[in-house]
Amino acid sequence: MQISELSQRSGVPLATVKYYLREGLLPPGEATSRTRARYGEEHLARLRLVRALLGPGGLSVARAREVLAAVDTPGIPVHAALGVAHGALPGVGADDAPDLTGAQTHLRRWGWQVSEESPALVALARALAALRSAGSPAPDALLDRYAEAARRIGEQDVAEVPADSLAEAVHFVVVHTVLLEPVLLALRRLAQEDASCRRFGPTPVSR
């Protein structure tokens, strides 16, 4: 298929497809001449993946490139791919270094083993600091229940990783890590809405 068909079948504007090619999110097609290239079904799938990462996944173009590079690395260990996916997620950018000791204390309480410079650890510390400075620090009991819920989810996520093909496993890990985040957040909001409706009456939600 040619680039125009790729654009049409994916619904992505032609100029944008070219942009993704330039940015290295989409591998170049097989050149059949100096001004012509052929794209296959795998390009279509990749394009859909790119759109999913950039849109609902909330990744920037630069972060998506890193993630896709990991997916494309042949022998990358699954654990490393997970690390890349974690590092690419939004909210890990800012270059300030929050105090990690509080967060680490919690992890010890839960018996979780994670690397010292895990981006998720920094994210947790920053999020807790934000709550504190907003005047509503998170009590330990609340965090414990959040952690228990997170533990089940994380264990399920890892347990479901296919064991047979390494490449497939890496793809699975990356896609699920990034794209299940919005699912989890949406579910939490829906659960809140349901519970809030029960407790505070069926006042219709505005907006």
Add this chain to the structure above:
Amino acid sequence: MQISELSQRSGVPLATVKYYLREGLLPPGEATSRTRARYGEEHLARLRLVRALLGPGGLSVARAREVLAAVDTPGIPVHAALGVAHGALPGVGADDAPDLTGAQTHLRRWGWQVSEESPALVALARALAALRSAGSPAPDALLDRYAEAARRIGEQDVAEVPADSLAEAVHFVVVHTVLLEPVLLALRRLAQEDASCRRFGPTPVSR
């Protein structure tokens, strides 16, 4: 306190404080003359809240303004404030209308009661569609376990809302809805890292 002291004590650059005033995120101080105003501790607290919402909370200035307006509305029902907070969260912008029937089927299975045009419902539908188009649709069993975890969290969130003061309850709901999201995401990532370490060996996380 004067605006410069407000800036110093909060660590927010003076020009940025002025920007927030212009944008209506920070209420104006009590004017003592045409070129002088006095700010109180409540302004400092508000400024910290604004920074938390814009930074870790991931809200845009426009969304933060809506949320803060809800917090400032005297008699607003808690359930409505929750709706505003949900609508303000990122990933609810795009104006396409995904197919909601799949998501609604899940909700019925779980017995959740939510409004038809809930922004969270749209977000869920969109996230599920993204997974599908990325080639890894979420199986029902996975969603069920996510939903169960989300249900506990959502119930806890709502149960902890203080019942005595309405204004306090609204503040609590908004802050917790927005600022516990990054906490939950970070915890999930840490749980994944812990589980991944156990399953895939202690390969250090790169990046």
Add this chain to the structure above:
DNA sequence: AATCTTGGGTACCACTGCTATCCAACCAGG
């Protein structure tokens, strides 16, 4: 041969979240 289309490149655009500068009003210290 005439008319697409493609790859490749460059320029441009809208939006966001600040940041910088300017100005006249004004207060406070000497």
Add this chain to the structure above:
DNA sequence: CCTGGTTGGATAGCAGTGGTACCCAAGATT
């Protein structure tokens, strides 16, 4: 009462992001 620094208020600019638009020459299609 003068003088220097601060304030509110306004306007302009800036860097980054995610595209979009246009142009060109090589090559394909009819």
